[in-house]
Amino acid sequence: MKAASIASGWTSPLSGWRAHSSRCACALRLKAPGRAYFDRRRLWSTASAIVLAVVFSTLLCPERAFGQKPEYEFYYEYRTVFSDHVQEQNHWSLTNEQVFEKYADKLRSDGVAESEIARRLRLLRTEHATLETDFYSRYYLDSNANFNHAPNRFLMEMVKGRQPGVALDYGMGQGRNSIYLASIGWQVWGFDPAEAGVAIAQKQAKELGLILHTSAVRDSEYDFGKERFDLILFSWTMPFVPVEKVLGALKPGGIVVMECGTDFLPNRNAMLHLFDPLEIEHYEIVRDKADWEGRRVVDIIRLVAKKQ
Ligand SMILES: C[S@@+](CC[C@H](N)C(=O)[O-])C[C@H]1O[C@@H](n2cnc3c(N)ncnc32)[C@H](O)[C@@H]1O
Numbered sequence: 001m002k003a004a005s006i007a008s009g010w011t012s013p014l015s016g017w018r019a020h021s022s023r024c025a026c027a028l029r030l031k032a033p034g035r036a037y038f039d040r041r042r043l044w045s046t047a048s049a050i051v052l053a054v055v056f057s058t059l060l061c062p063e064r065a066f067g068q069k070p071e072y073e074f075y076y077e078y079r080t081v082f083s084d085h086v087q088e089q090n091h092w093s094l095t096n097e098q099v100f101e102k103y104a105d106k107l108r109s110d111g112v113a114e115s116e117i118a119r120r121l122r123l124l125r126t127e128h129a130t131l132e133t134d135f136y137s138r139y140y141l142d143s144n145a146n147f148n149h150a151p152n153r154f155l156m157e158m159v160k161g162r163q164p165g166v167a168l169d170y171g172m173g174q175g176r177n178s179i180y181l182a183s184i185g186w187q188v189w190g191f192d193p194a195e196a197g198v199a200i201a202q203k204q205a206k207e208l209g210l211i212l213h214t215s216a217v218r219d220s221e222y223d224f225g226k227e228r229f230d231l232i233l234f235s236w237t238m239p240f241v242p243v244e245k246v247l248g249a250l251k252p253g254g255i256v257v258m259e260c261g262t263d264f265l266p267n268r269n270a271m272l273h274l275f276d277p278l279e280i281e282h283y284e285i286v287r288d289k290a291d292w293e294g295r296r297v298v299d300i301i302r303l304v305a306k307k308q
Contacts, residue, residue: 066196072134079135100124136194140174148291151180152235154259154302165230171237175201182210193218224249234258236292243274250307262299271301278305
């Protein structure tokens with residue numbers, strides 16, 4: 001479908017642009033012959049070339065369309081292939097620093113220049129959040145991305161029979177859960193710094209005639225407000241800002257629904273204690289197939305907590 005719409009978009013905008021620019025050239029020729037005419041023509045053709053180059057590169061490289069930077073490209077393979085492979089070989093016991101060192105060794109054996117190795121290691125050590133945002137935008141655009149594209153099952157069970165209200169999808173990704181909640185009558189707000197994810201969610205919502213209130217920002221930039229939400233969802237994500245800021249946005253009687261891996265925090269039960277100010281209605285750690293994490297079977301936290 002994407003290829004077809006790109007192909008169908010080619011002829012008409014391009015021929016329209018050509019017709020338009022030649023009309024302009026005619027008008028210019030009549031009014032201002034001589035050197036000014038040639039200067040303006042050169043200006044027009046340069047401007048046309050720039051516009052066409054931008055249109056072409058955006059259509060041919062959709063992965064660049066959401067601000068992904070070429071200098072972060074290496075991280076995609078590092079994240080999807082290298083680091084998981086090395087961790088698996090070492091029973092998921094390595095620290096980040098140990099994985100970085102193994103990556104440097106691999107790059108050296110591949111003949112990559114020392115300056116490039118140093119550049120990548122510097123980014124890995126200092127630009128983690130930015131690399132991750134860039135990574136997620138690319139991941140949501142990748143048709144082979146290996147995560148559960150269907151709504152989270154635990155969320156579906158927890159909202160079943162509950163009166164729809166106002167929900168916040170925290171770190172909403174490409175909107176699989178936002179779309180589900182909106183489809184069963186919830187008013188849904190959501191945010192995620194991965195622009196491509198938010199754009200995909202909005203596109204799907206429009207196709208389904210649903211409304212989502214989204215922002216392509218990280219939590220530190222989001223305006224949570226006070227007592228706005230009946231439900232705050234953390235699906236394979238967690239608060240990266242002080243939790244009080246988030247819980248202040250929950251209405252009295254509102255709930256937090258969370259599912260994530262036990263590896264999200266170093267201490268196995270730390271996630272539970274994060275929600276100590278709330279009444280815990282449901283808490284379990286189960287071994288099950290993850291929606292994320294390469295869809296491996298892992299220890300999963302499932303939690304529902306209610307504000308008094
Ligand atoms: C594993 S994905 C889960 C996405 C979605 N909740 C789902 O279940 O499909 C984690 C998401 O958290 C987002 N994220 C990471 N840091 C964040 C932050 N500081 N604030 C908001 N979202 C963040 C990422 O961009 C990514 O889309």
